[in-house]
Amino acid sequence: MTTAPYALARYRDGDAVRVGLVAGDRVRPLDADELGGGLNDFLSDPDWDRIAALVDAPAAWHPLSDVTVTAPVEPRQVLQTGANYREHVIQLVAAGLTQNTDRTPEEARAFAADMMDERARSGEPYFFIGLPACVVGDDVPLVLPGYSDVHDWELELAVVIGKEAFRVSREEALDHVAGYTIVNDITTRDLVFRKDMKEIGTDWYRAKNAPGFLPTGPLLVPARFVDPADTDVRLELNGQVMQDANTSDLLFDVPALVSAASQTHPLLPGDLLLTGSPAGNGQHWKRFLRDGDVMTATIGALGTQVVRCVGEAS
Template sequence: MTTTSTGLTAPFALARYRDGVSVLLGLVSGDRIRPLIADEPGAAGLNEFLADPDWDRLALLAEADGDWMPLADVTLIAPVEPRQVLQTGANYRQHVIELVAAGLTNNSDRTPEEARAFAAEMMDERAANGEPYFFIGLPACVVGDDVPLVLPASSDVHDWELELAVVIGREAFRVSREDALDHVAGYTIVNDVTTRDLVFRKDMKEIGTDWYRSKNAPGFLPTGPFLVPARFVDARDAHVRLELNGEVMQDASTSDLLFDIAALVSGASQTMPLLPGDLLLTGSPAGNGQHWKRFLRDGDVMTGSITGLGTQVVRCLAEGAAV
């Protein structure tokens, strides 16, 4: 396979890019991109295509002559247009074990080893008999990495959470785990940015978490740069890696997911139909800023990569700073 400077290894993928004031859906192959036009797959609209995708025809187009341009010459934006965004919490097994074990060790006479063993037993029981934990984000927060991440001045504890994101294909409503993957069109990269001091309500602790305020500032869901067909992605063991200014902060595998992709799609679909183009985030591994006691600052550059999905670059700006 060909690897581009953006880290894409799939034979082809979908992307969206700017052409003047217009946004076009493009087919990416290697280090080039071309618009999908006329009666070609996807030309009528991305979500319409994802409802009944014809990847085989796109594979032929990826090998054919056409109006190809260097990928480096276009401005990529978010590769999806979701109507719904679902986020998954506490879904990396080892990460959750360490968090639970730390709390147990601090509040009991258990040794660290005993606490981890107890936490591991709890997580295995949850995986076998429990359910995924979902909350919702705003589609308006989905942006491409062409847009800098503006850090709201109201807080100085904005954090990163790199995640594998499922892109829904055919509508999924109350589907079984056995059938769930039939509703996955592809995958992309999402950085689920969080303002930590807004997660828990201070005025009424009984209410609990406030995901609306902590996760839904403008641009808090950098997404892309590519939508890669599911056939090219091994979501069971994809390497998730985030670097902050060149220093590795998150480094894990999706093999550690407590609930796998099928369980997540099935679980999320039990409440509300998942629509073509919707995003389902799968959770973030250990290594966020809260762990490192280091949060995002003006001028920071986050470089996120997931096996088979390319590389996402997000540049941070303080609110009010010049672009």
């Protein structure tokens, strides 16, 4: 499931959910003594060497295919980053400029590129908040609410916070990252902007927080096995590639994001910080999610997430 030597997962065991150690195509349960408490207790001071030693220790291993893996994290906070892939934002800005000015497409793109480079030099990341209750595993079908026909995908590399981060510098930021996982940040496009009072601007609560709108996992991969500055991000819809990018295109990298987010409020062990989504979402393709769609997402060594869409029953 992963190209990393090992990772953590959470899987269903009857009515309970257990934390497991994944190595190759097998999984074994981790008890509280091995973790040093619950999952977030471990992430507050992760001893990955101790976990690595368990890979070869005698234990009750199971085939990974025999268990139902669910979301690998239990965040208390979810922070999301907007407009953070340079090429994606250039496309959006340039499209708007060519519609509203006399610039040629080439002139509009050059102007937008200069804007983004200046933003990376002197600007700040754009954050908003998601509901932790929306975090689910890909074992849960994505129910598409019947109040809209424009539900969209946004595949993102997600940072899993380790020890608490509060007002940390960029140089210190990666010391507070325990690992990474996959998140598909589902968005209902026609709810993003308020129609009754445009001056209010964006309505991220209604647009992004329906049940199950943050499919997460399947794995939590230790930070030591992921290069957040050079990791491929790829999403297929029914076998067709829709998003295909690399995190090298991030305007604000992971240290910048963790540092900036921590200036306002402490980031807690197990929290998720989404890093933004590249070009190629449904709004670009003029193709939104439908009943029966299957999204297959891969990000570097983080495994494969498969999300099945179902229409909401009337």
